[in-house]
Amino acid sequence: MAEKLPHLNLAFIGHVDHGKSTTVGRLMYETGAVDPHVIEGYRKEAAAQGKATFEYAWVMDSLKEERERGVTIDIAHRRFNTDKYYFTVVDCPGHRDFVKNMITGASQADAAVLVVSTIDGVQAQTREHVFLSRTLGVNQLIIGMNKIDATTPPYDEKKYLEVKEEISKLLKMVGYKVEDIPFIPMSGLMGDNLAKPSENMKWWKGPTLLQALNNLKVPEKPTKLPLRVPVQDVYTISGVGTVPVGRVETGIMRKDDKIIFEPADVAGEVKSIEMHHEEVNEAQPGDNIGWNVRGVGKKDIRRGDVCGHPDKPPMVAKEFKAQIVVLQHPSAISAGYTPVFHCHTAQIACTITAILAKLDPRTGGVKEQNPAFIKPGDAAIIMVTPSKPMVIEKVKEIPQLGRFAIRDMGQTIAAGLCMDVTPR
Ligand SMILES: Nc1nc2c(ncn2[C@@H]2O[C@H](COP(=O)(O)OP(=O)(O)OP(=O)(O)O)[C@@H](O)[C@H]2O)c(=O)[nH]1
Ligand SMILES: [Mg+2]
Secondary structure, X not given: OHHHOOEEEEEEEOOOOOOHHHHHHHHHHHOOOOOHHHHHHHHHHHHHOOOOOOOOHHHHOOOHHHHHHOOOOOOEEEEEEOOOOEEEEEEOOOOHHHHHHHHHHHHOOOEEEEEEEOOOOOOHHHHHHXXXXXXXXXXXXXXXXXXXXXXXXXXXXXXXXXXXXXXXXXXXXXXXXXXXXXXXXXXXXXXXXXXXXXOOOOOOOOOOHHHHHHOOOOOOOOOOOOOEEEEEEEEEEOOOEEEEEEEOOEXXXXXXXXXXXXXXXXXXXXXXXXXXXXXEOEEOOOOEEEEEEEOOOHHHOOOOOEEEOOOXXXXXXXXXXXXXXXXXXXXXXXXXXXXXXXXXXXXXXXXXXXXXXXXXXXXOOEEEEOOOOEOOOOEEEEEEEEOOOEEOOOXXXXXXHOEEEEEEOOEEEEEEEXXXXXXX
């Protein structure tokens, strides 16, 4: 049944202890995804360990260290469904030491619930998570104004309006359209306005969290953007010919289309398209395909090349400008550093030739022009020169091909977006 409903990836983000795991746990319980006996068991066990009130959080926090410390450390995935959607929920950690796990969670999300304690309002990781969500392309937000049961007096509309204003300012600053975003007064712990409208807030006429989740939109397939199919692998099949395989990121590929591969710079024609071992006439975003090309040899193209139409060919960069967030690095990053950039299926050593500005990750504003170096936690605008030709697109034009991760020494050093490209 759940498999037939449209699917959405949903991340819960926000400052440490503001109630993300509790809200997810209670929502699971109220929608029947978690058995009441399980919660009852956690309630007793948590109380016995001096961790009373963490019973719902334990649905998501299953590591021993998480339960002992009462904080989420790693991201946890859980599934649940409403009558309209089937959700995969990613519960992110709020603690500043685990921001990189939050980034992994948010980078997979179609939408996010930002949980903010109505008692404490906007805090450091509220700002940081909002900025990162924006950078990572999370376009739909719901604000869960949590712990409304514990304001003074409880369920206080005045406090709600005050904190709502504070959050709105932050969202506007990084470019979210506040008019489209619901701000729901709720209690993850008591269950107010999660699955059922609360009796304790007669002043609230808006949706419950569950209704807001049902109002989310399945992201539209980017069929109107230019065709981009990054090549994952290339085969030669006897009697058929050259067959690259990959996932269509944007646009539509049709049988008999003229196509071009970049940066290889070879052109051909689509003889046939195969998906799940069946021949199809066209392929759309999200489809994993193998396509037989006329006029292209196996040796002409390789993993990391991108297939497009000749009238709007993939952009090959000589140099590009990017915004990055540094996640981890043993020391500091300065101009001249040459790690590997992972962008679509390409993995290419690129030199950071200049650091133009250091940004405040909590606001996105410029903190320092031309800094000598940047460190974990910093965001920055940089100039990059690939060691060989590389396809990358401006994130404003083709978002799917404008994001990348920077890796070195077996770690993800940074995540980023391409702002501008100097073509080859
Ligand atoms: N009064 C009240 N307490 C809450 C509410 N939601 C969560 N809490 C309490 O806040 C504490 C932290 O809750 P968590 O759910 O672990 O918070 P979190 O946001 O997941 O924290 P991290 O994952 O570590 O960032 C626990 O003691 C919860 O019982 C709420 O709506 N009202
Ligand atoms: Mg948590």
